Amino acid sequence: MNLIDYELVSKNFTARDIYAHKGDFGTTLMIVGSYSMAGAAIISSRANILSGVGICNIYCPQSIYPIVAGSVPEAIYTPYAKPLEKLEKALKKSDCIVIGCGMGQSESTMQILQFVLENSTVPVIVDADGLNCLSRNMQWLKNSNAPIILTPHLKEMSRLCKKSVDEILQNRVNISTQFAKEYNVTLVLKGHNTLVTFPNGTQFVNMSGNAGMATGGSGDMLCGIMGALCSYMPLNEAVTSSVFVHGAAGDVCAAEYSQTSTCPTLMLKTLPKIY
Numbered sequence: 001m002n003l004i005d006y007e008l009v010s011k012n013f014t015a016r017d018i019y020a021h022k023g024d025f026g027t028t029l030m031i032v033g034s035y036s037m038a039g040a041a042i043i044s045s046r047a048n049i050l051s052g053v054g055i056c057n058i059y060c061p062q063s064i065y066p067i068v069a070g071s072v073p074e075a076i077y078t079p080y081a082k083p084l085e086k087l088e089k090a091l092k093k094s095d096c097i098v099i100g101c102g103m104g105q106s107e108s109t110m111q112i113l114q115f116v117l118e119n120s121t122v123p124v125i126v127d128a129d130g131l132n133c134l135s136r137n138m139q140w141l142k143n144s145n146a147p148i149i150l151t152p153h154l155k156e157m158s159r160l161c162k163k164s165v166d167e168i169l170q171n172r173v174n175i176s177t178q179f180a181k182e183y184n185v186t187l188v189l190k191g192h193n194t195l196v197t198f199p200n201g202t203q204f205v206n207m208s209g210n211a212g213m214a215t216g217g218s219g220d221m222l223c224g225i226m227g228a229l230c231s232y233m234p235l236n237e238a239v240t241s242s243v244f245v246h247g248a249a250g251d252v253c254a255a256e257y258s259q260t261s262t263c264p265t266l267m268l269k270t271l272p273k274i275y
Contacts, residue, residue: 002205004196012238022054025231026053027057028094038068038102045224059078096228100131113130121145131152149230206244218250226239
């Protein structure tokens with residue numbers, strides 16, 4: 001088993017060229033948030049920006065645009081009133097897409113997710129409500145030409161693979177391998193020692209992180225980090241790096257504030273120190 005540790009990840013980060021511009025660091029399209037979960041959009045997008053993306057484009061409902069824009073001033077916005085409105089144009093300008101954080105499991109989410117999977121050619125990171133919608137439409141994965149990254153926790157993985165959480169815990173290496181190969185996806189199975197499985201079956205286990213990260217919004221933060229790195233790094237390096245950085249943020253936060261008080265708002269403050 002390959003390890004995701006400082007030695008593996010640190011070489012993926014190099015000093016920026018003095019003539020670099022924002023176009024060199026890609027555009028992440030963040031398809032996130034809903035009326036009751038604007039916080040997920042804020043956390044994921046803040047993590048995206050703090051992880052060095054050139055442009056963060058937030059595609060969100062008009063109902064939460066004022067809330068999110070007030071907390072993420074660095075982003076550009078594509079607010080929508082109807083599903084799929086302005087989405088095709090936004091896809092064409094993106095280097096990576098994050099979808100699902102705080103979206104809810106509405107018909108709107110289903111329409112947007114299907115459209116993204118059928119029309120994107122850049123990496124698509126599916127999390128949270130995106131995964132729950134996907135679990136009822138697994139054929140969408142096989143109809144997609146995009147490199148797909150799924151980031152389930154154990155309960156979400158249970159819905160995706162139709163196995164119990166206990167079954168997955170007892171055999172997560174083989175179940176993850178079989179799933180990643182069958183659906184040709186990169187699978188990031190979150191939890192203690194997060195397990196990353198690439199479509200060819202190669203696996204990495206993460207050595208950073210702690211139990212204080214078991215709190216709402218932590219996964220949204222991971223997706224934001226991963227979206228940024230996938231926008232300007234090769235996919236495999238971006239995925240392993242983001243998993244390690246996310247765990248390291250939790251470790252620094254726990255050391256400074258305690259595991260009990262660890263939360264995404266505090267973890268976001270550690271990202272500049274880690275980079």
